[in-house]
Amino acid sequence: MADMLLEARAVAKHFGGVKALRDVSLGIQRGEIYGLIGPNGAGKTTFFNCMTGLYIPDGGGFTFDGAPLLADAPHQAAERGIARTFQNIRLFGNMTALENVMVGRHVRTKAGVFGAMLQNAATRDEEAAIRQKAIDLLHYVRIEDRADDLAKNLSYGDQRRLEIARALATEPKLLCLDEPAAGMNATETEELRDLIDGIRRDGTTILLIEHDVKLVMGLCDRVAVLDYGALVIEDVPAVVQKDQRVIEAYLGA
Amino acid sequence: MSKWLNPRSAFGIALIAAALIALPFVAAMGGQAWVRILNFAILYVFLALGLNIVVGFAGLLDLGYIAFYAVGAYTYALLASPHFGLHWPFWTILPIGAVIACFFGVLLGSPTLKLRGDYLAIVTLGFGEIVRIFMNNLNAPVNITNGPQGITLIDPVAIGGFKFSGTTQILGYSLSGPQKYYFLLVALAILVIIINLRLQNSRIGRAWQAIREDEIAAKAVGINTRNLKLLAFAMGASFGGVAGGVFSAMQGFVSPESFSLIESIMILAMVVLGGMGHIPGVILGAVLLSILPEVLRYGVGPLQMAVFGKMLIDPESLRMLIFGLALVLVMRFKPAGLWPSPERKRELQGDA
Amino acid sequence: MDIFLQQIINGLVQGSIYALVALGYTMVYGIMGLINFAHGEVVMIGTLVTITVAGLLIKVGMPVALAGLAGLIAAILCCMALGWGLERIAYRPLRNAPRLTPLITAIGMSIVLQNLAMIIWGRNYLTFPPLLPKMDFEFAGANFTLVQVVIVLVSAATMGGLLFLVYRTKLGMAMRATSQNPAVASLMGVNINRVIAAAFVIGSALGAVAGVMVGTYYEIAHYQMGFMLGLKAFTAAVLGGIGNLAGAMLGGVLLGLIEALGAGYIGDLTGGFLGSHYQDIFAFVVLIVVLMFKPSGLFGEKTGDRA
Numbered sequence: 074m075a076d077m078l079l080e081a082r083a084v085a086k087h088f089g090g091v092k093a094l095r096d097v098s099l100g101i102q103r104g105e106i107y108g109l110i111g112p113n114g115a116g117k118t119t120f121f122n123c124m125t126g127l128y129i130p131d132g133g134g135f136t137f138d139g140a141p142l143l144a145d146a147p148h149q150a151a152e153r154g155i156a157r158t159f160q161n162i163r164l165f166g167n168m169t170a171l172e173n174v175m176v177g178r179h180v181r182t183k184a185g186v187f188g189a190m191l192q193n194a195a196t197r198d199e200e201a202a203i204r205q206k207a208i209d210l211l212h213y214v215r216i217e218d219r220a221d222d223l224a225k226n227l228s229y230g231d232q233r234r235l236e237i238a239r240a241l242a243t244e245p246k247l248l249c250l251d252e253p254a255a256g257m258n259a260t261e262t263e264e265l266r267d268l269i270d271g272i273r274r275d276g277t278t279i280l281l282i283e284h285d286v287k288l289v290m291g292l293c294d295r296v297a298v299l300d301y302g303a304l305v306i307e308d309v310p311a312v313v314q315k316d317q318r319v320i321e322a323y324l325g326a
Numbered sequence: 327m328s329k330w331l332n333p334r335s336a337f338g339i340a341l342i343a344a345a346l347i348a349l350p351f352v353a354a355m356g357g358q359a360w361v362r363i364l365n366f367a368i369l370y371v372f373l374a375l376g377l378n379i380v381v382g383f384a385g386l387l388d389l390g391y392i393a394f395y396a397v398g399a400y401t402y403a404l405l406a407s408p409h410f411g412l413h414w415p416f417w418t419i420l421p422i423g424a425v426i427a428c429f430f431g432v433l434l435g436s437p438t439l440k441l442r443g444d445y446l447a448i449v450t451l452g453f454g455e456i457v458r459i460f461m462n463n464l465n466a467p468v469n470i471t472n473g474p475q476g477i478t479l480i481d482p483v484a485i486g487g488f489k490f491s492g493t494t495q496i497l498g499y500s501l502s503g504p505q506k507y508y509f510l511l512v513a514l515a516i517l518v519i520i521i522n523l524r525l526q527n528s529r530i531g532r533a534w535q536a537i538r539e540d541e542i543a544a545k546a547v548g549i550n551t552r553n554l555k556l557l558a559f560a561m562g563a564s565f566g567g568v569a570g571g572v573f574s575a576m577q578g579f580v581s582p583e584s585f586s587l588i589e590s591i592m593i594l595a596m597v598v599l600g601g602m603g604h605i606p607g608v609i610l611g612a613v614l615l616s617i618l619p620e621v622l623r624y625g626v627g628p629l630q631m632a633v634f635g636k637m638l639i640d641p642e643s644l645r646m647l648i649f650g651l652a653l654v655l656v657m658r659f660k661p662a663g664l665w666p667s668p669e670r671k672r673e674l675q676g677d678a
Numbered sequence: 679m680d681i682f683l684q685q686i687i688n689g690l691v692q693g694s695i696y697a698l699v700a701l702g703y704t705m706v707y708g709i710m711g712l713i714n715f716a717h718g719e720v721v722m723i724g725t726l727v728t729i730t731v732a733g734l735l736i737k738v739g740m741p742v743a744l745a746g747l748a749g750l751i752a753a754i755l756c757c758m759a760l761g762w763g764l765e766r767i768a769y770r771p772l773r774n775a776p777r778l779t780p781l782i783t784a785i786g787m788s789i790v791l792q793n794l795a796m797i798i799w800g801r802n803y804l805t806f807p808p809l810l811p812k813m814d815f816e817f818a819g820a821n822f823t824l825v826q827v828v829i830v831l832v833s834a835a836t837m838g839g840l841l842f843l844v845y846r847t848k849l850g851m852a853m854r855a856t857s858q859n860p861a862v863a864s865l866m867g868v869n870i871n872r873v874i875a876a877a878f879v880i881g882s883a884l885g886a887v888a889g890v891m892v893g894t895y896y897e898i899a900h901y902q903m904g905f906m907l908g909l910k911a912f913t914a915a916v917l918g919g920i921g922n923l924a925g926a927m928l929g930g931v932l933l934g935l936i937e938a939l940g941a942g943y944i945g946d947l948t949g950g951f952l953g954s955h956y957q958d959i960f961a962f963v964v965l966i967v968v969l970m971f972k973p974s975g976l977f978g979e980k981t982g983d984r985a
Binding site: 440448453587591597602640650651653 | 686693706711713768771772775776777778779780781782783785786787788789790792793794796837909912913916920943956958959961962963965966970973974975
């Protein structure tokens with residue numbers, strides 16, 4: 074077995090009578106870009122939400138970085154090293170781009186109320202470090218010139234980038250991107266592709282949920298396909314592309 | 327901190343300081359009653375800024391804030407009055423009051439902070455009423471609060487041998503009791519302003535704003551939203567407790583009547599009417615809403631006499647009528663408050 | 679045992695009044711997410727209008743029953759106009775304002791209405807004319823009056839009428855659609871302004887009926903009577919799950935019962951330590967406990983976080 078960062082064991086979730094996830098088991102290796110695809114309503118986002126603690130799975134569980142992942146508290150997922158972006162961008166709209174990324178540093182810093190009130194040396198140093206790291210990350214995703222604009226006033230593509238920067242600020246081991254290319258034009262998608270590739274090269278494992286099959290096949294090391302809440306196949310892109318069941322799932326046969 | 331050395335800011339600060347020092351003497355020309363009104367305005371600034379942490383920073387709608395003020399006030403009253411024969415010093419009781427109020431804040435907050443906004447509002451409101459009803463009735467079978475009569479002869483603030491009640495001569499000037507309290511209150515208010523400012527621009531303050539903006543996204547970046555909300559609640563409660571202690575000492579008398587729901591609503595109105603989350607706005611709101619009813623109290627009667635030549639309408643109800651109308655009108659024409667923060671203004675324009 | 683039955687009857691009567699007032703809160707909240715703090719004042723004005731109109735008509739020799747009916751109709755009309763005016767003048771301009779803005783407006787309107795009432799009707803308690811003959815009944819050792827019977831029956835009939843309106847008429851369908859999603863409802867051709875105005879007007883009419891019932895029951899009225907009544911009713915609405923009509927009705931009745939039983943037994947339960955003057959805390963204690971275990975109220979829909 075390769076070096077697994079995240080393993081899902083028979084994860085199940087249902088809403089009322091609808092089975093959104095049927096015993097999904099899969100594994101993400103350290104350092105890879107892992108794609109999760111499937112038609113609309115296949116359960117991709119549900120899987121995501123179970124993993125990041127927004128939903129509590131009805132069965133099964135996750136192992137992350139060698140220890141079980143507690144499913145009931147979203148903030149703990151980030152603490153353990155799982156960061157995510159949202160399908161329909163969720164930024165802190167009335168905070169500046171820089172502040173959004175600074176909030177991302179929250180989980181890796183520790184100044185409390187008394188530090189804030191006393192403004193002692195440790196707090197001031199930490200605050201300066203938070204700011205510097207946030208500026209660096211804005212450079213990294215190339216929106217440093219929008220640092221002082223309110224997040225909601227950024228263009229769509231820049232908002233996606235900002236969300237990635239905020240996620241990276243938590244120093245994740247696994248970065249989960251939920252349909253990052255949705256609504257992007259060809260040029261923007263190309264730039265996004267370079268960004269994701271760069272993040273991986275800098276050492277972060279990536280889980281990519283996408284609709285854009287071309288992007289997934291070109292970028293991912295391995296791909297899993299979900300259909301009707303069940304795992305259809307998990308393999309390298311070349312194999313997945315030719316799989317009859319995948320073709321059927323997408324053509325709706 | 328280099329901006330403090332900027333000559334223009336230094337001049338501005340000197341001007342404000344001079345005005346703050348002159349104010350109680352100017353007010354005293356209209357009688358000591360006006361100094362007392364001024365003192366209450368500053369006490370309300372303190373309270374409103376405490377509530378601003380809860381409502382403005384963390385976005386939690388608290389309609390029972392006065393309960394924590396009451397807890398602080400009664401803590402002081404019981405530990406420094408003939409009621410139990412205890413006369414502990416001011417500086418010992420004030421932190422005790424803050425801690426007890428904080429404890430009540432956590433007690434109420436920990437089971438209820440997961441509730442959505444408007445439910446939290448009614449729960450906190452209910453808590454405020456529960457506290458008031460207990461204070462009204464805990465005089466039998468064991469007399470703890472002395473019931474509706476309240477507790478009298480509470481010790482005034484004294485630091486060392488210096489008493490804040492009665493008139494003293496300092497450097498040839500005579501300072502009245504209310505004037506001395508004024509300076510104590512201003513010092514406390516400046517402290518709470520500094521704490522508010524520092525909190526706002528800190529890791530904690532940013533986390534609160536993030537929760538207010540989008541709670542799910544805040545959780546996703548690792549913010550423990552429950553603990554941070556509880557923290558805001560507990561801090562607001564502590565400030566309420568301190569304000570209550572000062573109120574108790576300054577008045578020398580507390581009764582449940584001072585802690586009715588309308589007081590909670592009044593403080594919330596100060597925060598919202600001034601400009602929620604914006605510290606200068608909240609200060610403005612507190613000063614306006616505490617002074618306006620008093621100005622109306624003295625102004626409405628004579629005005630009627632001048633215009634109509636007789637008293638047509640009971641001045642007390644006319645005064646409250648105008649006050650209510652003022653709330654409605656300000657919200658109608660300045661929905662984000664009289665002095666909103668620049669972002670909030672932009673936020674509103676974005677929605678329109 | 680007869681104390682138990684007696685308190686059940688008292689609680690049922692008080693609870694029907696809470697339920698009617700709670701409906702006014704829950705309709706407005708369900709449709710526009712606003713806590714209309716001034717609703718308690720609308721109820722108070724309903725009571726006071728009835729005192730004036732019915733009192734005057736009785737004085738000029740009209741039969742009591744007829745005068746009472748005229749008073750009720752006058753109260754309903756006045757309150758409907760008031761509810762409509764509140765929405766039109768105070769709340770409508772604030773549809774897109776920050777969340778707390780309309781709440782402060784509601785508080786301001788509540789202060790305005792209270793003091794207007796004080797200017798018009800004075801600061802003293804007013805006696806409510808006895809509109810129903812005094813008749814006592816006895817059942818299994820418990821006493822109840824004709825007034826109590828009428829209150830329960832009238833409020834049941836009124837609530838039945840409301841349910842018919844909401845679930846069987848076109849206006850009702852528009853109201854339900856708006857409470858689900860105002861934007862979509864308006865795309866479907868629902869006139870949102872009309873629906874919101876209707877919620878205020880209908881809620882106020884129910885409030886007027888409740889106001890007349892309160893007056894008949896307690897036989898006195900006062901310009902401040904609406905405040906605590908409104909608070910309790912709002913508590914009842916939250917208890918049942920705010921925005922939910924059946925929840926408001928059941929929450930109201932439940933609150934009435936809890937208060938009556940609590941007041942009757944608290945002395946025994948605490949060995950005399952706490953007396954019946956703690957009656958007012960039951961509403962809030964029960965509310966806090968219920969919300970701890972059922973955060974959306976007893977009958978409210980579960981509103982989970984959506985990603």
